[in-house]
Amino acid sequence: MSTLWRWTKEFGRFWYHFLVGDDWTIAAGVAVAILVTWGLVESGVSAWWALPFATVAVLVLSVVRANRRA
Amino acid sequence: MVAIVIGVGMIRGWRASLVGAGVGLLVLVVLSVGLGTALTSIPIDTLRLVIGALLLAFGLGWLRKGVTRVAAKGFAGDEEIVEDDGSREQRLGLDWTGFVLSFKGVLLEGLEIAFIVVTFGSTANQLTIAAIGGASAVVVIGVVGAIFHRSLRQIPRSVLILSVGLLLTTFGTFWAAEGLGVHWPGDEIALPVILGFYCLVAAGLIALQRRRLLGNPQEAYS
Numbered sequence: 001m002s003t004l005w006r007w008t009k010e011f012g013r014f015w016y017h018f019l020v021g022d023d024w025t026i027a028a029g030v031a032v033a034i035l036v037t038w039g040l041v042e043s044g045v046s047a048w049w050a051l052p053f054a055t056v057a058v059l060v061l062s063v064v065r066a067n068r069r070a
Numbered sequence: 071m072v073a074i075v076i077g078v079g080m081i082r083g084w085r086a087s088l089v090g091a092g093v094g095l096l097v098l099v100v101l102s103v104g105l106g107t108a109l110t111s112i113p114i115d116t117l118r119l120v121i122g123a124l125l126l127a128f129g130l131g132w133l134r135k136g137v138t139r140v141a142a143k144g145f146a147g148d149e150e151i152v153e154d155d156g157s158r159e160q161r162l163g164l165d166w167t168g169f170v171l172s173f174k175g176v177l178l179e180g181l182e183i184a185f186i187v188v189t190f191g192s193t194a195n196q197l198t199i200a201a202i203g204g205a206s207a208v209v210v211i212g213v214v215g216a217i218f219h220r221s222l223r224q225i226p227r228s229v230l231i232l233s234v235g236l237l238l239t240t241f242g243t244f245w246a247a248e249g250l251g252v253h254w255p256g257d258e259i260a261l262p263v264i265l266g267f268y269c270l271v272a273a274g275l276i277a278l279q280r281r282r283l284l285g286n287p288q289e290a291y292s
Binding site for chain 2: 014017018019021022023026027029030031034037038041046047048050051052055056058059060062063066067
């Protein structure tokens with residue numbers, strides 16, 4: 001049981017570091033960007049532009065946060 | 071596929087990247103041989119969305135690190151600081167992040183090639199010839215990558231982090247959007263356009279960062 005628990009914890013920790021890393025706003029921003037793009041696609045909008053622009057917004061936000069932390 | 075494997079190999083280590091690519095190819099071969107023409111029943115859009123979103127989240131992290139480090143230290147970089155680029159979780163003696171990135175890149179692009187091979191091969195009743203053609207293309211691309219990876223070793227690590235961040239973000243955007251049902255103008259031709267767009271954005275951010283750091287020079291070395 002303890003081995004299983006340790007593996008589960010390590011597995012969760014790896015994916016947390018992989019996805020969230022040192023700035024949780026990137027993972028959250030990507031999730032929101034994907035949801036918004038999905039909503040536009042479902043509404044019949046040709047939304048090829050949505051994800052690149054949302055990605056840039058997430059990047060700018062992350063750089064600004066990095067500057068504040070520095 | 072090769073761009074991701076080489077980029078990850080340069081930054082996270084060749085062993086993890088090549089093992090990840092090898093395991094990805096192995097899974098691909100097992101799936102292709104095991105499923106045959108049933109391969110096309112795999113929900114490729116879901117796979118594109120999941121892998122694209124993961125690459126996008128991870129790629130953006132590297133892109134931000136690349137932008138801030140190139141802005142602070144220039145294109146020559148600062149090897150001592152660039153070395154510390156996040157957690158390096160080891161499993162079975164491998165950098166797990168490098169393994170997963172290469173594995174996913176090879177598996178998804180390999181599956182796309184396998185779908186094309188199966189679709190065209192079965193339509194024309196020439197599945198064996200189509201499979202040989204697909205496998206040959208993978209070998210040729212691998213050889214080209216092996217030739218060019220030596221010259222890539224000359225590039226400073228901070229620039230590599232920026233470049234790989236740009237590549238992962240580009241592929242992540244393309245695949246995640248396709249998985250959502252987006253139709254890119256020009257299909258695969260959109261890839262270099264997205265990459266160019268992100269390059270311009272990164273260049274603009276680096277310029278803005280440099281200007282900010284010039285006004286506050288001690289921050290660049292904090």
